[in-house]
Amino acid sequence: xxxxxxxxxxxTRTSYIDGNTARKRELSGxxxxxxxxxxxxxxxxxxxxxxxxxxxxxxxRTQPKGLSGISKASLxxxxxxxxxxxxxxxxFLMLQNEVSRLEKDIITMEKTLATMKNENDAAYEQINMxxxxxxxxxxAVNELGMVYPNNNEVITYKKAEESYIRQYxxxxx
Numbered sequence: 001x002x003x004x005x006x007x008x009x010x011x012t013r014t015s016y017i018d019g020n021t022a023r024k025r026e027l028s029g030x031x032x033x034x035x036x037x038x039x040x041x042x043x044x045x046x047x048x049x050x051x052x053x054x055x056x057x058x059x060x061r062t063q064p065k066g067l068s069g070i071s072k073a074s075l076x077x078x079x080x081x082x083x084x085x086x087x088x089x090x091x092f093l094m095l096q097n098e099v100s101r102l103e104k105d106i107i108t109m110e111k112t113l114a115t116m117k118n119e120n121d122a123a124y125e126q127i128n129m130x131x132x133x134x135x136x137x138x139x140a141v142n143e144l145g146m147v148y149p150n151n152n153e154v155i156t157y158k159k160a161e162e163s164y165i166r167q168y169x170x171x172x173x
Contacts, residue, residue: 070078140146
């Protein structure tokens with residue numbers, strides 16, 4: 001079937017069309033006659049030849065003795081770059097781990113500080129509730145005879161850089 005199609009297609013390629021309509025033609029032997037009875041010589045119909053492609057012989061490639069695309073200096077530089085990249089990546093991961101550990105420590109310490117502040121405030125409130133300041137004033141003034149100082153009895157001094165003062169001797173008059 002495929003053979004007939006190829007022959008048919010091959011035979012129909014030799015004709016031509018004159019004008020805008022196709023005319024019938026009659027074949028008689030080696031000459032074809034059209035409707036106007038003018039003869040022309042038809043091309044002989046032959047079977048197309050099947051080409052046999054000659055395959056080229058395979059070439060055996062030899063293995064290169066060394067790296068042909070890269071020099072030893074380039075390989076050395078590339079190796080150093082890869083090593084440096086790995087080193088910096090590992091250092092980055094270690095620093096990131098250290099930062100996250102320190103953040104966790106800070107959070108833990110902040111919780112501890114908040115707990116201690118709460119305990120300190122609670123203890124301060126408890127002390128304020130136990131000692132009545134009016135009672136302390138009455139005891140100091142009435143029982144112990146304490147009084148407020150006069151202006152000439154007050155001695156002023158310059159504050160040192162430290163937050164507290166140590167007294168090694170009596171204050172002079």
